[in-house]
Amino acid sequence: MLNIILFGPPGSGKGTQSIKLIEEYGLKHLSTGDLLRSEISNKTPLGLEAKTLIDKGLLVPDEVVIGMISTALEANPQAKGFLFDGFPRTKEQAIALDKLLKLKQTEIEVVLALEVGEEELVKRLLNRGLTSGRTDDTNEAIIRDRITEYRKKTSVVADYYQQFDKVVKIKGEGTEDEIFAALKKEITKRLHG
Ligand code: B4P
Secondary structure: OOOEEEEOOOOOOHHHHHHHHHHHHOOEEEEHHHHHHHHHHOOOHHHHHHHHHHOOOOOOOHHHHHHHHHHHHHOOOOOOOEEEEOOOOOHHHHHHHHHHHHHOOOOOOEEEEEEOOHHHHHHHHHHHHHHHOOHHHOOHHHHHHHHHHHHHHHHHHHHHHHOOOOEEEEEOOOOHHHHHHHHHHHHHHHHHO
16 A cells, blocks of 8 residues: 655645645545535534634644544545545644554555745635635635644644654645656655665
């Protein structure tokens, strides 16, 4: 199995690059952001709770997203591998993911960490907010709160995987194709030693 985490701050290109990577490697895409937005559009109790937090730029509780990922892993027993996009976002989520994968006798192969400066992140997300209908992308103060939440709670996830020598930093500024080529190069290295 090939299991990859695509890591980085909000707006760093995780969702954008995930679409290309799942096609290239035949992986199952697991995006907690997409799963949460689907709950929101279906107006489920979980979705309503998540929306109030997302609209403030805050993370959704660990147990909620861990439960969603656990269900998604169970629902895809035939997958060749998983691409985790926007998950894990806290150290607790990372530890839970390792346990879930161990039960399936597999593990994370590599954490690809996209690096993008704050002003570029804000610019990209405000730009997406013009057309996406995502309320968390339309207000600059909320976007900056999301980046602060990332620094406080999510950046430590890279340190967690660094102890197992699994993190590779990738420059996340440039054209989508340039960044995709850099990601593929690192995956190839890991696959073929
Ligand atoms: P996500 O859906 O994961 O949102 P994101 O981080 O904003 O998206 P992403 O990083 O994938 O966007 P992309 O750069 O591709 O999460 C939303 C919210 O859900 C979180 O704030 C949180 O509240 C909650 N949540 C999700 N997962 C959670 C978890 N595990 N635990 C707790 N809470 C959780 O795209 C951004 C824009 O940049 C796009 O418009 C794109 O076109 C553009 N772009 C991409 N690449 C570019 C490039 N190379 N050059 C120029 N523009 C580019």
